[in-house]
Amino acid sequence: MNQVVVIGCGPAGVSSALYTKRAGLATTIIGSNKTALFKAEKIENYYGFKEPVNGVQLFKEGIEQAKRLGCNVIEDEVISIANESNFKVKTATNGEFIGAAVILATGKQRFAPNIAGLKEFEGRGVSYCAICDAFFYRNKKVAVIGNGAYAVSEAEELKAVADVTILTNGTASEEVKLSGIPYLDLEIENIYGEAKVNGVGFKNGQTLTVSGVFVAIGSASSIDFAKKLGLFVENNRIIADVKQQTNYPGIFAAGDCCATLSQVCVAVAQGAVAGLSAVEFIRNKA
Numbered sequence: 452m453n454q455v456v457v458i459g460c461g462p463a464g465v466s467s468a469l470y471t472k473r474a475g476l477a478t479t480i481i482g483s484n485k486t487a488l489f490k491a492e493k494i495e496n497y498y499g500f501k502e503p504v505n506g507v508q509l510f511k512e513g514i515e516q517a518k519r520l521g522c523n524v525i526e527d528e529v530i531s532i533a534n535e536s537n538f539k540v541k542t543a544t545n546g547e548f549i550g551a552a553v554i555l556a557t558g559k560q561r562f563a564p565n566i567a568g569l570k571e572f573e574g575r576g577v578s579y580c581a582i583c584d585a586f587f588y589r590n591k592k593v594a595v596i597g598n599g600a601y602a603v604s605e606a607e608e609l610k611a612v613a614d615v616t617i618l619t620n621g622t623a624s625e626e627v628k629l630s631g632i633p634y635l636d637l638e639i640e641n642i643y644g645e646a647k648v649n650g651v652g653f654k655n656g657q658t659l660t661v662s663g664v665f666v667a668i669g670s671a672s673s674i675d676f677a678k679k680l681g682l683f684v685e686n687n688r689i690i691a692d693v694k695q696q697t698n699y700p701g702i703f704a705a706g707d708c709c710a711t712l713s714q715v716c717v718a719v720a721q722g723a724v725a726g727l728s729a730v731e732f733i734r735n736k737a
């Protein structure tokens with residue numbers, strides 16, 4: 452078993468892993484280069500660099516540092532987290548990782564897609580969490596908007612209770628094609644309804660009658676995980692205390708997914724605190 456599973460390999464995730472690994476805990480970091488650092492061309496306000504440092508370079512150095520200390524770094528996307536006796540972290544391509552503690556370091560929540568009706572029908576047929584809301588759509592027709600492993604995972608969750616179609620909003624990915632779940636690769640025009648969602652309109656004039664639309668675009672964000680696990684969230688940020696503990700025992704959060712100041716120094720500092728808190732949590736549990 453991995454004692455600690457860190458989700459995200461930006462500054463917050465890697466920093467937390469340095470502390471858990473150096474405290475002797477088996478640590479796996481799962482993430483990709485979809486980090487804010489890839490957009491930060493020149494960083495000149497982070498301690499210790501005489502000249503501005505490039506975000507890509509900083510990211511790569513961090514990964515190498517974690518590997519040198521013996522962290523298991525997996526390039527993948529996490530699609531779900533479940534808690535049984537330990538946390539079960541499911542990835543798109545590398546199966547499951549079991550951890551006694553989980554550190555969420557998934558960066559900032561991405562903005563919702565700009566689809567007419569999406570905001571308007573939030574809570575009235577538009578949902579961001581299959582496991583939370585599938586129950587309300589028993590034996591009904593629903594759609595999942597998305598085109599990757601996360602969308603397939605949400606659709607599978609819904610399939611057990613509802614008649615589900617994946618809407619890829621353009622060319623379908625191999626993941627969707629191979630999923631065996633019905634899909635439409637038409638471009639979406641809008642989500643329409645009256646008091647509640649009645650359907651989805653497409654740019655070619657076709658419509659699909661559904662009672663619910665689940666949004667699962669790209670990979671799951673920290674907020675998606677938070678909603679499914681019942682973590683407290685405010686203004687699209689996970690609420691964590693001074694020890695970076697969330698309200699869910701064993702789940703910690705660090706960096707842009709919970710910080711009010713999105714900066715590398717904050718992500719690194721919160722990562723360190725989250726890592727040490729995870730160590731304390733696991734030692735107290737033993």
Ligand SMILES: Cc1cc2nc3c(=O)[nH]c(=O)nc-3n(C[C@H](O)[C@H](O)[C@H](O)COP(=O)(O)OP(=O)(O)OC[C@H]3O[C@@H](n4cnc5c(N)ncnc54)[C@H](O)[C@@H]3O)c2cc1C
Binds near residue numbers: 459484494528670
């Ligand atoms: C244009 C720009 C310029 C910036 N300039 C500066 C600057 O000059 N100085 C400064 O201090 N800060 C700067 N920042 C901010 C800085 O980059 C961030 O604060 C920092 O990267 C946050 O670190 P993080 O680890 O919390 O998140 P990120 O670095 O965003 O890392 C998030 C990680 O989570 C992973 N992830 C997300 N979802 C999943 C999933 N479902 N499964 C697995 N992994 C997942 C991603 O792959 C990634 O590895 C800048 C940001 C931007 C966008």
